[in-house]
Amino acid sequence: MTVASxxxxxxxxxxxxVSGYVALTKPRIIELLLVTTLPAMVLAARGMPSPEVAVxxxxxxxxxxxxxxxxxxxxxxxxxxxxxxxxxxxLIDATIxxxxxxxxxxxxxxxxxxxxxxxxxxxxxxxxxxxxxxYVVGYTLLLKRRTPQNIVWGGAAGCMPTLIGWAAVTGRLAxxxxxxxxxxxxxxxxxxxxxxxxxxxxxxxxxxxMLPVVATDRVVVxxxxxxxxxxxxTSLLLWPxxxxxxIYVVAAVVLGAVLMQEVYRLRQQVTRGGRxxxxxxxxISITYLSLLFIFVAVDVVATPWF
Numbered sequence: 001m002t003v004a005s006x007x008x009x010x011x012x013x014x015x016x017x018v019s020g021y022v023a024l025t026k027p028r029i030i031e032l033l034l035v036t037t038l039p040a041m042v043l044a045a046r047g048m049p050s051p052e053v054a055v056x057x058x059x060x061x062x063x064x065x066x067x068x069x070x071x072x073x074x075x076x077x078x079x080x081x082x083x084x085x086x087x088x089x090x091l092i093d094a095t096i097x098x099x100x101x102x103x104x105x106x107x108x109x110x111x112x113x114x115x116x117x118x119x120x121x122x123x124x125x126x127x128x129x130x131x132x133x134x135y136v137v138g139y140t141l142l143l144k145r146r147t148p149q150n151i152v153w154g155g156a157a158g159c160m161p162t163l164i165g166w167a168a169v170t171g172r173l174a175x176x177x178x179x180x181x182x183x184x185x186x187x188x189x190x191x192x193x194x195x196x197x198x199x200x201x202x203x204x205x206x207x208x209x210m211l212p213v214v215a216t217d218r219v220v221v222x223x224x225x226x227x228x229x230x231x232x233x234t235s236l237l238l239w240p241x242x243x244x245x246x247i248y249v250v251a252a253v254v255l256g257a258v259l260m261q262e263v264y265r266l267r268q269q270v271t272r273g274g275r276x277x278x279x280x281x282x283x284i285s286i287t288y289l290s291l292l293f294i295f296v297a298v299d300v301v302a303t304p305w306f
Contacts (some may be wrong), residue, residue: 007028020090024073024101025066025108032286033065033161034058039296040165040180043242046300049169055170057117061114061161064128068135068157070105074098075140079176079206085199124168131160148211155188176242179234180296184289185231190263191285193224197278221263224281228263235292243299248299252292259288292294 037058042051048054073080073091077098080086084182090096098103109132114123123300139154191210195231196210197205197220203210212220235252262284269276 004090016095020095021104021204023090024070024096024104025057026069029069030062031067032290033158034062035290036180036184036293037061037165038160040162041169041179042297042300043176044166046167047128048301051166053120056163057124058116060115060119061164062129063108063115064132067105067108067112068132070101070108071136072140074101074105075136081207082206083199083202085202091235120168121146121171124164126166127160130163134160146207148209148214150210151192152189155192156185158188159184176238179241182234183231186227186234187285187289189227190224190231191282193220194266194278194282194285197276198282210259217276221267225263225265225267228259232260245299245303245304248295251295255288259284
């Protein structure tokens with residue numbers, strides 16, 4: 001092997017390793033969590049929060065989420081190997097060793113706590129620790145493999161950024177962040193059950209009792225419909241609770257209508273039989289939540305100009 005080819009090989013190996021560590025953190029999930037964090041901070045500050053606090057909270061929050069996701073990959077590597085959707089994760093294709101993943105996830109957890117401890121306040125730190133523990137212990141270790149309600153209660157960990165963002169700015173909690181928490185809480189089951197409907201066979205092969213594995217499609221879409229309506233209703237509850245302006249109210253109504261239209265489209269597909277397309281709802285639900293929270297921030301910033 002020539003020197004040039006050896007350098008190229010080492011460079012490729014390093015790139016694969018770095019990409020593997022990044023993949024362990026599940027960046028797409030982190031992006032969605034951060035989309036709910038910053039608007040909560042803007043709402044708490046009734047304007048733009050301190051840049052130092054905002055950056056520290058977002059960086060610390062990203063590290064916390066990355067930590068929980070990496071530890072989730074470490075714990076679930078046995079079932080990830082069985083599922084086609086997860087068969088190419090770094091621990092399965094041996095890009096990253098289990099020991100390295102455990103150290104990496106633990107280091108990210110410590111880093112997130114350290115960053116938030118220095119830059120925010122004890123309440124934000126406590127909520128961050130609770131979020132990591134809730135996802136790793138509550139969801140991954142205790143609920144995921146035992147009950148079809150796993151994503152309902154385990155998903156609460158993914159709602160914590162709304163509380164963390166608010167606490168980082170104010171040092172306390174109030175009703176508005178609780179409503180934001182509930183929006184994400186009710187949104188999570190229909191979002192994830194739509195995905196699980198598409199990959200039902202994967203979860204069944206891995207022995208994970210996601211609702212679409214243990215219940216009929218009619219039951220699943222009925223639960224999806226219930227939680228989607230609760231999501232939309234809770235989004236409108238933010239109007240009086242947080243004194244939101246017309247920009248947010250119009251956005252919540254329009255986005256809610258789009259979400260429910262897709263829910264009922266899926267419901268019709270199941271009722272009529274034949275091919276169903278649950279991933280449409282999965283993707284639209286991501287757009288719904290992202291835009292809803294963006295309009296929380298837009299409303300706060302823009303309302304004083306009206």
